Amino acid sequence: MGERHVRIAWLASFLHKWLALIIGVQIFVWIATGLFFTIVPIEQIRSEHRVRELAPLTLTLQDVAATSAAIDAGATAPIRLTLETRPEGARIVADYADGSAALFDARSGARLSPLTAETALAVARARINTRAPVASSTLITTESPEYRAALPAWRIEFNEPEKLAVYVAANTGQVTARRSELWRVYDFLWALHIMDYRDHENFNHAPIIIVSLLALLSTLAGIALIPYRFRWRKRKTPA
Numbered sequence: 001m002g003e004r005h006v007r008i009a010w011l012a013s014f015l016h017k018w019l020a021l022i023i024g025v026q027i028f029v030w031i032a033t034g035l036f037f038t039i040v041p042i043e044q045i046r047s048e049h050r051v052r053e054l055a056p057l058t059l060t061l062q063d064v065a066a067t068s069a070a071i072d073a074g075a076t077a078p079i080r081l082t083l084e085t086r087p088e089g090a091r092i093v094a095d096y097a098d099g100s101a102a103l104f105d106a107r108s109g110a111r112l113s114p115l116t117a118e119t120a121l122a123v124a125r126a127r128i129n130t131r132a133p134v135a136s137s138t139l140i141t142t143e144s145p146e147y148r149a150a151l152p153a154w155r156i157e158f159n160e161p162e163k164l165a166v167y168v169a170a171n172t173g174q175v176t177a178r179r180s181e182l183w184r185v186y187d188f189l190w191a192l193h194i195m196d197y198r199d200h201e202n203f204n205h206a207p208i209i210i211v212s213l214l215a216l217l218s219t220l221a222g223i224a225l226i227p228y229r230f231r232w233r234k235r236k237t238p239a
Helices: 003-039 066-073 117-127 181-194 206-236
Strands: 081-086 090-094 101-105 133-139 153-158 165-169 174-178
Touching: 003 181, 003 206, 117 133, 117 153, 117 165, 117 174, 174 181
Parallel strands: none
Antiparallel strands: 081 090, 090 101, 133 153, 153 165, 165 174
């Protein structure tokens, strides 16, 4: 083996060994968390198996009688009206240009938002299969790693092993999120996987790019070592 090849082999071995030592923990985290993501169904993480199946309801002319009341209720006219059939009755969701929303009874035109804690609990129970008592009801006004959706929202947590928390938007009465202990484990592992330990959502940042490039360089160095390993093995093999 020539001197040039010896230098290349030494450099490849040096890079492969030391880079692997530096980023080895994160590589292990990527493999372990990736294995978890592939084994556990995403539907289970999202608690889709806990969603109560609702029978379809039929709208009548009476259900749309109060549309004009919903239009006239605010200081400005809504940019969109959505008529929905829900277990608690027909509802109108009004969306406004400033990003706000309001909920109305489609028959009477009465404004129903913002929801009270009792109403939010009734909405959650109508949509989730559970008989567990309520552990807590909290009005959420700021985003967190666990919840990034419509605000304000009621966080209804049930006293059960899964510690299921159902989020109900106070202005629309819609269930906007379901969070269980399994989801929280998933979210923690996801934060480790993408190396965003604060917000758990950004994977376009410098640390993960640098570590990924170092992992790629270490892998390429290991691949470059393969032919030299075979040559050394042949030289050590007795004739």
